Amino acid sequence: MSKRNPLVSMSIGVGLATGLYGISFGALGTAAGLSVWQTQVLSLLMFSGGSQFAFIGVIAAGGPAAVGAAIVSAWLLGVRNGFYAVRMNPILEATGLKRLAAAQLTIDESTAVSTAQDTSPQQRKGFWLTGMAVFVFWNLMTLMGALLGNALGDPKAWGLDAAAAAAFLGLLWPRLKERQALAVAALAFLVAVISTPALPAGIPVIIAGAVAVVVGGFNLFSRRERS
Amino acid sequence: MTLWIGLIAASVAVYSWKIFGFMVPHTVLDNPVVSRIATLLTVALLSALTGVQMLTGGGKIEFDARIPAIALAAVLLRLKAPFIVMVAAAAALAALIRLLS
Numbered sequence: 534m535s536k537r538n539p540l541v542s543m544s545i546g547v548g549l550a551t552g553l554y555g556i557s558f559g560a561l562g563t564a565a566g567l568s569v570w571q572t573q574v575l576s577l578l579m580f581s582g583g584s585q586f587a588f589i590g591v592i593a594a595g596g597p598a599a600v601g602a603a604i605v606s607a608w609l610l611g612v613r614n615g616f617y618a619v620r621m622n623p624i625l626e627a628t629g630l631k632r633l634a635a636a637q638l639t640i641d642e643s644t645a646v647s648t649a650q651d652t653s654p655q656q657r658k659g660f661w662l663t664g665m666a667v668f669v670f671w672n673l674m675t676l677m678g679a680l681l682g683n684a685l686g687d688p689k690a691w692g693l694d695a696a697a698a699a700a701f702l703g704l705l706w707p708r709l710k711e712r713q714a715l716a717v718a719a720l721a722f723l724v725a726v727i728s729t730p731a732l733p734a735g736i737p738v739i740i741a742g743a744v745a746v747v748v749g750g751f752n753l754f755s756r757r758e759r760s
Numbered sequence: 761m762t763l764w765i766g767l768i769a770a771s772v773a774v775y776s777w778k779i780f781g782f783m784v785p786h787t788v789l790d791n792p793v794v795s796r797i798a799t800l801l802t803v804a805l806l807s808a809l810t811g812v813q814m815l816t817g818g819g820k821i822e823f824d825a826r827i828p829a830i831a832l833a834a835v836l837l838r839l840k841a842p843f844i845v846m847v848a849a850a851a852a853l854a855a856l857i858r859l860l861s
Contacts, residue, residue: 553844571767578771588770590809600766608773610805612798618781619789636778692854695829698813699850702830705806706837717800718807725808729816741808742801749797
C-alpha cells in the first residue's frame with residue numbers, strides 16, 4: 534500500500550506522530566485549570582501547537598486573570614503560520630470556503646510535507662492530506678490527554694509542570710541551529726525569568742519577545758560579519 | 761466565562777495570521793528584516809515560556825525538581841528521542857524526585 538501511495542502513508546505518519554503529543558497538550562490543558570471542553574476547543578479552533586501551549590502556559594502561571602497576556606502570547610506565536618500561508622497561497626490557489634479551510638490547516642507539518650513534493654498536484658495533495666490527518670489525530674489525542682489529565686489529580690505530583698517546560702523546550706530545540714537564534718533564546722530566557730517577580734503573569738513572555746525585534750531589526754549576533 | 765471569551769479571542773487572533781497570509785502578496789516574504797524578526801520571535805517566545813515554566817511559580821523564581829527534569833529532556837532531545845518520550849521522561853523524573861524527597 535505504501536508503495537502505491539507514499540504520500541498518503543507519509544501524511545498519516547506525520548498526523549500520528551504529531552497527534553501523539555496532543556496527549557501531552559490535553560493533559561497539560563486540564564492541569565493548567567481548563568476544563569476538558571475548553572482544552573478541546575483550543576485544539577479545534579486554534580489548531581496550532583505552539584500557540585496552544587503558550588495559552589495554557591500563561592493561564593497555568595496566572596489563572597484567568599492573565600487571560601489578556603495569554604491571548605497576546607498565543608497570537609504572537611502564531612506569526613509563523615502567516616508566513617507559511619504566504620508560501621502556500623500560490624500552490625493551493627484556493628478560494629472561498631476552501632481558502633478558509635486551507636488557512637485553518639496551515640501549520641508547520643502541512644507546509645513542510647507540501648513543500649517537500651516535486652509537482653503542483655502532489656504539493657496540493659500533501660498539504661490537504663497532512664493537514665487533515667494532523668487535525669483528526671491532534672484532536673482525538675487532545676481529548677484522550679484531557680480526560681487523562683483530569684483523572685490524575687495533583688499535576689505537580691505527576692511532574693506535569695516539568696512536562697510543560699519540556700514541551701516548550703521540545704518545540705524550541707529544532708529552531709536553535711544558528712548563532713543568532715541561540716543568542717535570542719538565551720536572552721529571552723533570562724529576561725522572562727528575571728522579570729517574573731516584578732510583573733503580572735504572562736507579561737514577562739511578551740517582554741521577552743522584544744528581544745527578537747531588537748536582535749532581528751538590527752541583525753545582531755549574525756554569523757557573517759563581512760559585507 | 762472570562763476564560764471562554766479568552767479562548768475564542770485567542771483562536772481568532774491565531775487564525776488571523778493564517779488568513780492574512782493568504783491575502784497578502786508573495787513579496788512580503790522578500791523583506792529580510794520582517795522574515796528574520798518573525799523567525800526570531802518564535803524562538804524568543806518559546807525560550808521565554810521554557811524559562812518561566814521551568815524556573816518560576818506563583819510569581820517567584822523557584823529552583824526545584826523541574827531543573828533535573830529539563831536537563832534530562834535536553835539530553836533526550838540531543839539523542840533525537842521522540843517528543844512524547846522526552847516529555848514523559850521529564851514528568852516521570854520530576855515526579856520521582858518529589859516522591860523521594
